[in-house]
Amino acid sequence: xxxxxxxxxxxxxxxxITKALSSVSFNINKGEIHALIGENGSGxxxxxxxxAGIYQKDWGxxxxxxxxxxxxxxxxxxxxxxxxIVQELGTLDGLTVAENIFLGHEEKFVKFGIKNTASMNxxxxxxxxxxxxxxIKASDMIEHYNFEDxxxxxxxxxxxxxxxxxxxxxxxxxxxxxxREELYKHMKRIREEGNTVIFISHDLPxxxxxxxxxxxxxxxxxxxxxxxxEIDEDGLKKLMVGRDVTGGYYxxxxxxxxxxxxxxxxxxVTVPGIISNISFExxxxxxxxxxxLSESGMxxxxxxxxxxxxxREGKVTLADGTQVNDIPTAISHSIAYTxxxxxxxxxxxxxxxxxxxxxxxxxxxxxxxxxxxxxxxxSFADEFAAKMSTKMQSVDQFVSNLSGGNKQKVVxxxxxxxxxxxxxxxxxxxxxxxxxKQDIYQLMxxxxxxxxxxxxxxxxxxxxxxxxxxxxxMKDGQINGELMRNKDMDENTLIAKMV
Amino acid sequence: MNTSTETAGKxxxxxxxxxxxxxxxxxxxxGIFKIITPNNFGSAKNMLSYFEAxxxxxxxxxxxxxxxxxxxxxxxIGANIxxxxxxxxxxxxxxxxxxxxLVVGAILTGALVGLLNGTFYVKLRIPSMIVTTGLALxxxxxxxxxxxxVEQTLPSNLRAFGQMPGNLILAVIAFAIAYLILNxxxxxxxxxxxxxxxxxxxxxxxxxxxxxxxxxxxxGAFLGIMAVLTISYGSSMVAVTGMASMSRNFxxxxxxxFGLAFKKYGMPIPAIIIGEFVINIIFFxxxxxxxxxxxxxxxxxxxLLVIVTVTTKVAKGEIVK
Numbered sequence: 001x002x003x004x005x006x007x008x009x010x011x012x013x014x015x016x017i018t019k020a021l022s023s024v025s026f027n028i029n030k031g032e033i034h035a036l037i038g039e040n041g042s043g044x045x046x047x048x049x050x051x052a053g054i055y056q057k058d059w060g061x062x063x064x065x066x067x068x069x070x071x072x073x074x075x076x077x078x079x080x081x082x083x084x085i086v087q088e089l090g091t092l093d094g095l096t097v098a099e100n101i102f103l104g105h106e107e108k109f110v111k112f113g114i115k116n117t118a119s120m121n122x123x124x125x126x127x128x129x130x131x132x133x134x135x136i137k138a139s140d141m142i143e144h145y146n147f148e149d150x151x152x153x154x155x156x157x158x159x160x161x162x163x164x165x166x167x168x169x170x171x172x173x174x175x176x177x178x179x180r181e182e183l184y185k186h187m188k189r190i191r192e193e194g195n196t197v198i199f200i201s202h203d204l205p206x207x208x209x210x211x212x213x214x215x216x217x218x219x220x221x222x223x224x225x226x227x228x229x230e231i232d233e234d235g236l237k238k239l240m241v242g243r244d245v246t247g248g249y250y251x252x253x254x255x256x257x258x259x260x261x262x263x264x265x266x267x268x269v270t271v272p273g274i275i276s277n278i279s280f281e282x283x284x285x286x287x288x289x290x291x292x293l294s295e296s297g298m299x300x301x302x303x304x305x306x307x308x309x310x311x312r313e314g315k316v317t318l319a320d321g322t323q324v325n326d327i328p329t330a331i332s333h334s335i336a337y338t339x340x341x342x343x344x345x346x347x348x349x350x351x352x353x354x355x356x357x358x359x360x361x362x363x364x365x366x367x368x369x370x371x372x373x374x375x376x377x378x379s380f381a382d383e384f385a386a387k388m389s390t391k392m393q394s395v396d397q398f399v400s401n402l403s404g405g406n407k408q409k410v411v412x413x414x415x416x417x418x419x420x421x422x423x424x425x426x427x428x429x430x431x432x433x434x435x436x437k438q439d440i441y442q443l444m445x446x447x448x449x450x451x452x453x454x455x456x457x458x459x460x461x462x463x464x465x466x467x468x469x470x471x472x473x474m475k476d477g478q479i480n481g482e483l484m485r486n487k488d489m490d491e492n493t494l495i496a497k498m499v
Numbered sequence: 500m501n502t503s504t505e506t507a508g509k510x511x512x513x514x515x516x517x518x519x520x521x522x523x524x525x526x527x528x529x530g531i532f533k534i535i536t537p538n539n540f541g542s543a544k545n546m547l548s549y550f551e552a553x554x555x556x557x558x559x560x561x562x563x564x565x566x567x568x569x570x571x572x573x574x575x576i577g578a579n580i581x582x583x584x585x586x587x588x589x590x591x592x593x594x595x596x597x598x599x600x601l602v603v604g605a606i607l608t609g610a611l612v613g614l615l616n617g618t619f620y621v622k623l624r625i626p627s628m629i630v631t632t633g634l635a636l637x638x639x640x641x642x643x644x645x646x647x648x649v650e651q652t653l654p655s656n657l658r659a660f661g662q663m664p665g666n667l668i669l670a671v672i673a674f675a676i677a678y679l680i681l682n683x684x685x686x687x688x689x690x691x692x693x694x695x696x697x698x699x700x701x702x703x704x705x706x707x708x709x710x711x712x713x714x715x716x717x718x719g720a721f722l723g724i725m726a727v728l729t730i731s732y733g734s735s736m737v738a739v740t741g742m743a744s745m746s747r748n749f750x751x752x753x754x755x756x757f758g759l760a761f762k763k764y765g766m767p768i769p770a771i772i773i774g775e776f777v778i779n780i781i782f783f784x785x786x787x788x789x790x791x792x793x794x795x796x797x798x799x800x801x802x803l804l805v806i807v808t809v810t811t812k813v814a815k816g817e818i819v820k
Contacts, residue, residue, distance in 0.1 A: 073703065
């Protein structure tokens, strides 16, 4: 009996004139965790979305256990034995947890057209209990749960029926440490049952530790498939980027003195129910990190500094004495903010790259009569999109068509264009590939050297250690420790203060 | 065991909160007019007649809820009611089909109008507001043509649905059907799924266009029932033109707002029924006061804004469009 579960043969897919996949062919085996890696825009999600029925491929075939499959939606894919957990939120408001789990598969609970809600809830509760998620109740409306719990519901939804292939698309970055552990446990269980996980992640140590086999895509082309045991991180980076990733990944300097000049003073900031009594100072040319568990309140600190928190108490004061209490004041005083929730809070998805980049700079770009020139906007957007090496057809392209990493580049291009002095970057490298990460780290380092100050909020401990002059650790909405940059700091030092 | 009890407790407390809010609105609206005009407003008998009158729009509103919760709109409600009532009346009287002709004729006409609304909306791919506004003009003209420009009167022996208990029985059947569809069929689940995120719903294999058309058909059929109640209650119908039928849109739409506002408490249909009752108390209160129509409209409009603002507690930061 063949070990091959899925044969991918000559699969191609284009969006307009952009070729997302060009004749991709490789095999995936039974009973393995098969990682799919590549830079942003390399075609990983396009390939798995085509397999799962979200997109329709233009050419080629998927052969599952010897039979060609062509699902046109996720339910058809489920019926063929393929499921997917998507990068962003995949559950629907207005429905209960149980309705979300069985959406598209209600038939088993319907008799003579009438849905047996009690039976559906009972079955969903059994599954949630079986997965160890019994704090989530089947009859509750899904919107009562946070992002992470909703992701756990998606894990149940995607795996309860024992699919032959489960695609996990860049899901781990949305989860806290505990959430990731839960996901890893289920990935291993699927493998032990003889089924297959296709795992997309930019976290190379995570990929190496979890997967059995790794396939690399680059610019829509198949590059190579390697055994995880036979390659290291540098080898993977080389395959992904197409050359040796040389030069510093993180900052190399240690012991550099940070300026004494305070550019932002945060005093006794409280956001009821989220953060309590937070005080710190941000210095000129400093990268100040915030770390902690996902629900520690660190993400709210960023919003509070940008004047975006509701019911905030306490003071955020700039060097010139300005109090930052709202977003317009923050922007007019050269503060930039990028949210963790890129698609919903940072980008205007149905607008062009040009409009997204120019948005906060429109006043600067307008002439004396407050009129805007198309040419000027385009050249401004072109300049800063190019500075960030954004992969696109033109700045007139809709931002919604870009990959996750390129969307983040658009967000950063916007604030570089605005020439902001203080940048609050919440999870700036979430879902971003190794090359773009390196670009962002180098950009942050250049900004720091030119006197810009950065607050970096991240769940990636290594990037906090690698990039920050100082790291503040949050726990239960409060500051639980502060660590200065030093060579000997490791993840365990931070974790000890986080949990 | 404990947890399930807790969950049930949570659910009950949410619904109880919703019912308490609605009952409070009834008491407040009744109380205000009772104080101002104690003699000719708000007796038990009066309240019953206000409730009877509110049943008409409540039936239309529960159907319209299926369309609105999906994020669509229908400006042809009034035209649909008018056309369905006239067809029902013609079937019952002119064709001699009696109650069967009245009920089936009106419901089928309403459903057909819904089918046309949904199909045009889906096929033309233009906003539902624009499609239904255009179609409303056509429905009005068809109604006028069928009526021959003459007021259509329902024979006096066919008006059982205009009074107790006929109106109540028909309305209760309609509410029960709406409740069943919404809570115990796939249609209800898919209605909410499409309203929440159409793209994800589509990826889940839901035939979004089919269910959008179905929502318009359901809405149309319920408006057909509302037409039966309306012509039975008022005994006749004039086929107006030039978008004059739009004045009939207001009351069912207001009831629907109640349903949307109380959706979070898991009780949209009771909210529509009680909401329409509150609206009627306010209307009849103004009539008892003898207030000029313009003043009535201003206060009713303000009351709508206040009620929806108070009952729809939007979370901070939540975007409202």
